[in-house]
Amino acid sequence: xxxxxxxxxxxxxxxxxxxxxxxxxxxxxxxxxxxxxxxxxxxxxxxxxxxxxxxxxxxxxxxxxxxxxxxxxxxxxxxxxxxxxxxxxxxxxxxxxxxxxxxxxxxxxxxxxxxxxxxxxxxxxxxxxxxxxxxxxxxxxxxxxxxxxxxxxxxxxxxxxxxxxxxxxxxxxxxxxxxxxxxxxxxxxxxxxxxxxxxxxxxxxxxxxxxxxxxxxxxxxxxxxxxxxxxxxxxxxxxxxxxxxxxxxxxxxxxxxxxxxxxxxxxxxxxxxxxxxxxxxxxxxxxxxxxxxxxxxxxxxxxxxxxxxxxxxxxxxxxxxxxxxxxxxxxxxxxxxxxxxxxxxxx
Amino acid sequence: xxxxxxxxxxxxxxxxxxxxxxxxxxxxxxxxxxxxxxxxxxxxxxxxxxxxxxxxxxxxxxxxxxxxxxxxxxxxxxxxxxxxxxxxxxxxxxxxxxxxxxxxxxxxxxxxxxxxxxxxxxxxxxxxxxxxxxxxxxxxxxxxxxxxxxxxxxxxxxxxxxxxxxxxxxxxxxxxxxxxxxxxxxxxxxxxxxxxxxxxxxxxxxxxxxxxxxxxxxxxxxxxxx
Numbered sequence: 001x002x003x004x005x006x007x008x009x010x011x012x013x014x015x016x017x018x019x020x021x022x023x024x025x026x027x028x029x030x031x032x033x034x035x036x037x038x039x040x041x042x043x044x045x046x047x048x049x050x051x052x053x054x055x056x057x058x059x060x061x062x063x064x065x066x067x068x069x070x071x072x073x074x075x076x077x078x079x080x081x082x083x084x085x086x087x088x089x090x091x092x093x094x095x096x097x098x099x100x101x102x103x104x105x106x107x108x109x110x111x112x113x114x115x116x117x118x119x120x121x122x123x124x125x126x127x128x129x130x131x132x133x134x135x136x137x138x139x140x141x142x143x144x145x146x147x148x149x150x151x152x153x154x155x156x157x158x159x160x161x162x163x164x165x166x167x168x169x170x171x172x173x174x175x176x177x178x179x180x181x182x183x184x185x186x187x188x189x190x191x192x193x194x195x196x197x198x199x200x201x202x203x204x205x206x207x208x209x210x211x212x213x214x215x216x217x218x219x220x221x222x223x224x225x226x227x228x229x230x231x232x233x234x235x236x237x238x239x240x241x242x243x244x245x246x247x248x249x250x251x252x253x254x255x256x257x258x259x260x261x262x263x264x265x266x267x268x269x270x271x272x273x274x275x276x277x278x279x280x281x282x283x284x285x286x287x288x289x290x291x292x293x294x295x296x297x298x299x300x301x302x303x304x305x306x307x308x309x310x311x312x313x314x315x316x317x318x319x320x321x322x323x324x325x326x327x328x329x330x331x332x333x334x335x336x337x338x339x340x341x342x343x344x345x346x347x
Numbered sequence: 348x349x350x351x352x353x354x355x356x357x358x359x360x361x362x363x364x365x366x367x368x369x370x371x372x373x374x375x376x377x378x379x380x381x382x383x384x385x386x387x388x389x390x391x392x393x394x395x396x397x398x399x400x401x402x403x404x405x406x407x408x409x410x411x412x413x414x415x416x417x418x419x420x421x422x423x424x425x426x427x428x429x430x431x432x433x434x435x436x437x438x439x440x441x442x443x444x445x446x447x448x449x450x451x452x453x454x455x456x457x458x459x460x461x462x463x464x465x466x467x468x469x470x471x472x473x474x475x476x477x478x479x480x481x482x483x484x485x486x487x488x489x490x491x492x493x494x495x496x497x498x499x500x501x502x503x504x505x506x507x508x509x510x511x512x513x514x515x516x517x518x519x520x521x522x523x524x525x526x527x528x529x530x531x532x533x534x535x536x537x538x539x540x541x542x543x544x545x546x547x548x549x550x551x552x553x554x555x556x557x558x559x560x561x562x563x564x565x566x567x568x569x570x571x572x573x
Binding site: 153 | 370411414415416417419420423452453454455456459462505506507508509510511533534535536539542551
């Protein structure tokens with residue numbers, strides 16, 4: 001099967017030749033082909049080229065995409081900085097739009113055609129379309145976006161002291177990502193756009209399951225329901241970090257039929273199958289830190305375990321990293337994932 | 348000076364303790380003022396009221412009862428009380444406070460974990476030299492040189508940034524072989540910490556102070572034996 005056929009079969013529940021290999025990979029691609037890491041985010045043509053070439057080299061099945069974890073900050077009039085140092089891999093916050101209470105009232109919904117990095121993201125999607133790649137868009141979940149608009153420590157304090165401010169941020173964040181989704185669907189057509197929704201801030205390393213239920217769940221659910229209703233092709237929902245105690249709530253969020261749930265090392269694949277297996281393709285969960293610092297043997301072993309656990313998941317499974325491939329991952333360590341899927345992933 | 352715990356003192360100290368646990372900044376401030384008015388020793392109130400409470404908060408955080416929002420607000424209550432009481436602590440005695448240099452490593456702007464660790468160390472009575480986030484490697488070396496701290500603590504959330512850790516550990520140890528270095532952050536494990544040359548690793552902020560003390564003890568034992 002070609003990669004496109006394999007992904008299509010995965011999404012349609014058809015027969016697969018082997019477990020697909022998806023890659024959460026951005027800055028690594030730039031370095032791999034000799035571009036600065038920042039090019040992934042500020043130069044759509046170079047970004048696409050770097051990702052296409054790297055995909056060709058390593059043979060994973062997922063398609064190039066454009067996105068970054070601090071999305072939303074710049075779009076709501078904060079400032080970000082592109083990666084330029086030896087130890088930087090993605091855009092990072094330079095100034096938050098919301099620092100104090102009065103800043104919340106001043107916030108306005110961004111114009112999705114002009115705000116922040118959205119023009120570059122749209123340019124990238126047009127390039128995807130021109131190259132026969134399914135157009136995609138990447139956003140944070142509303143809670144992660146709220147944490148990109150407002151300093152996270154302040155947001156955390158407001159969760160208890162000023163919940164009404166948090167709800168205002170979440171309302172704006174939800175309306176914004178709905179606008180983005182609509183814009184992409186209006187541009188490329190119903191059933192043609194797929195979306196990645198990254199929600200790392202909702203981890204239990206930050207908030208309790210109770211806070212997840214109160215602040216994350218309603219907005220996340222609304223977002224998913226609405227974008228599925230307007231014709232999003234599929235959702236890949238990335239929930240890295242310690243999310244185990246949130247899983248009963250995540251399981252109630254509509255993901256599509258099927259959606260893809262991408263998990264980090266903290267959530268065991270068998271646990272993911274238990275909560276999501278009936279509705280979602282499970283993708284994961286090789287730890288990026290091990291990719292970067294582990295031996296090929298360790299990584300091969302982890303991949304084998306993951307494949308053996310996930311291979312017969314009811315709606316399907318794809319081997320994937322638990323989060324972004326680190327920029328300085330030893331190349332062989334990435335290759336070894338492909339080797340593992342070739343050795344253990346055939347049906 | 349021996350402290351005879353009368354009922355009223357006990358109630359006030361307990362009230363201060365509860366104010367921190369229950370994230371009540373106003374009550375912590377008010378009770379601290381009452382404590383001073385009552386002539387209760389400020390240092391006693393800080394150690395038995397505020398610091399003991401924050402130790403409990405650390406436990407609650409480690410056992411997933413409290414999370415980041417709760418710990419931050421408990422810390423706010425702690426600091427509200429400290430602001431009132433600290434100026435009245437009688438300085439003296441031979442006690443030397445332990446010191447720690449802490450920062451999020453170069454390339455990494457995530458500091459919430461580092462800030463929680465800072466709170467725990469301050470609550471435990473350490474002097475904390477906080478370098479902030481995205482701290483250039485040489486800055487850690489310079490600050491350690493300046494302060495001669497007992498511990499240097501490095502934090503990273505990003506896998507790309509954590510690669511700076513072995514380099515800065517080597518740089519610090521080259522100038523000060525006796526300093527204890529601990530690391531922490533989501534992508535790290537105890538095994539990775541060891542491979543980087545760190546002397547200690549804390550899984551979360553609630554464990555950090557204990558790990559630092561155990562690390563210092565381990566290093567002292569090693570020195571004695573050699």
